[in-house]
Amino acid sequence: MMKKLLRNPLSMLGFALLAFFIIIALLAPIIAPTPERHKHEPYRIPRYGWQITPTPPSEEHPFGLTQGQHDIFYGVVWGARTAFFVGLVVVGLSCAIGIVVGAASAYIGGRTDEIIMRIVDVFLSFPFLIAAVVITCVLGKGLDKVMIAMVCFWWMNYARLLRGSILQVKEEEFVLAARAAGVSHVKIIIRHILPNTIFPVLISASMDLGSVVVTAAGLSFLGLGAPEGYADWGQMISFSRNWLLGAPGEPLKYWYTVIYPGLAIVLFVLAWNLIGDAARDILDPKIQA
């Protein structure tokens, strides 16, 4: 599969973009060094003044300064770290929950399976973004709260996917043999069933990273996520909403407040979608024919 992905020009572009973002995230302290005065909180975008109106790009601040003189370049670079962090934590935790629930449901089977799957259906039938808004509103604002809210409503697909593939292998001989040999249930699941079923779940989870990041950015845009001045793309875009009109006679005067953080997030998601789209075509036997 990897070979096919590497031969496809679109997915290659995706990998290149992704590598670019990984490098930026890893090298953030070198690309955009944190000023000495707040070394202890590198995720707060440094301010260069207290004026509200944005300042256009200059040599010193290549992307300009957004509302409140926050450095856009610094925010975009460190925002890449935030994006990976949010994406990996949310996808990782939801995957863990999904695997536990899905494995338990499929392995136990019977009425338990039926009940768990109905609960999953109820979870799935609610608009994700609104559920996340409700939970964040009740827990209070903040990036950590946004992540909790997203995990609560993101695990169901993984549970379903894993359940489906476990049901297929559950009655296979190697499982029956292990059971006949007296291996404990937990051990059967971990040692024999999961290695044979977990692959599709992991693929689908890794493809979801892009959409997780967009959703988190959307919640930050609504003002529920990262606090003002935090290096987060969504939060930076919510700043730019106040400046989209420009000044009389110069309608695009503050373009840099939108374009740079906007471009960062669009390219980030594009990278994941290009890879995901190609992977889907390769994995889908129907289109192969």
Add this chain to the structure above:
Amino acid sequence: MLSYIGRRLLFLPLVLFGVTLFIFIAMSFLSPYQLVSSYIKSPDELKNQSLDDLVKKYQLDDPAHIKYFRWLGNIARGNLGYSRSANMHVLHAIKARFPATLELTIFAIIPVVLGGIWLGSISAIHHNSPLDHGTRVFAIIGWSLPSFVFGIVLLMYFYGVLGWFPPGRLSTWADMVVLSKDFVRYTGMNTVDAILNGEWAVLWDAIRHLIAPTISLSYLWWAFILRITRSSMLDVLNKDYVRTARAKGLPENIVIGRHVRRNAMIPVATVAGFMVLGMLGGLTITETVFDYKGLGLLTATAAQQLDYTCVLGTTMFYGVILVVSNLVVDVLYALIDPRVRLD
């Protein structure tokens, strides 16, 4: 078909129950004091009562199951509480805002469904042609453009530079016409009311305000429907009965129209429910970007100001819409797919 719909009908109350339980659990994260204090702006308003008295008076420290049924009773009577952020009862706010959201959704869904299916099937018929690659790129971009970025860029250019598509629902002058005595509000949807009242200038103004949010809301779902239609058309095009139809010498447009497209619609209908879910969520962001005063903006503003009553009330309402739209989608699905009907 009846047994299928019956099964779905049994599932829907379960969803509604799940929604109420979810909201209630969310509410129970708030302590009684938090609930009381959200209504008290300054110490003077307490009028010598202590917070404990208020908690007692409104029975906020009752056990959870009692509170749950009391709350359900209130909802059944239409009492969703008072919203601080909207300055009115939640139910009134919902009533005032719902037509706007419905109007936007109708404007968005029709081009999405028709255009997505059309482009998707053309793309599949001309598989691997430049046209197919073009629509795929179009779809990937749509799938990757977050509506808050796309919306802001649309506003910047089409409002800031060209002045074509302003934010909001109506211009000030049109608002005056709509609020005047002679203008009858039949539905609350500006375009429909303008047509019924024969106010063509207002109609044009309302449409001008709807275009940009519609585009920003629908691009993503357009790409989504396009992708599903394309892959399902490709699947059906390889089926034996299509080869048979061609071998019989049927003209290509009849093969496509009667044998391929109709069967390819089945997976598209299955994802329609998913699309409604996504759109309901997407409305909060789109309406915020365009300052379009609908339900989504109501929820978003309330959430920003931590107005729990309003957020939970509108969520309950979303739950009801959801159940209704799910039912519609299920019936449509049963109508399209004969296998479900005969089941």
